[in-house]
Amino acid sequence: MAITHPQGMRPQMPAAARMAATRSPVLSTRVLPALAVVGATYAVISYVRNELGREQSNFDKMFAQQNTPEVMAARKRHLLIEANGDPRNNLLNILGWTK
Known part of the structure; x- marks a missing residue:
């Protein structure tokens, strides 16, 4: 059995509940x-x-x-760093730019 209310006597939702009901779709669809x-x-x-x-x-x-001193000395001899310069300081050495 359904409850019927006279024409002007319909129960109203509180204002806070109405605002929450109108805000939640915006919150869920955009935010x-x-x-x-x-x-x-x-x-x-x-x-x-x-x-x-x-x-x-x-x-x-x-x-x-x-990079022990022995390894660095062998590297200097092998790459001729004293004559040709250190390849780590080359302009094209992009990976060494941060240091």
Whole structure:
């Protein structure tokens, strides 16, 4: 059995509930997808930055073990650094620009 109300006596929703009902579609259709994209982008960038930092520290440890004074002296003799200059300081050495 359905409850019927007289014409002007229909119960009204509170104002706060009406505003929440009108805001939620805007929130779910515009804001949430944008937040999902920003969150996913941040996660990917953080992961890549973390992996690059880890790899850099691994390479730094590896090269620190190999760059002993004996190895550097042999390198100077082999590459004729005193006559031709150090190839690590060459303008075309893009990888060495950060140091």
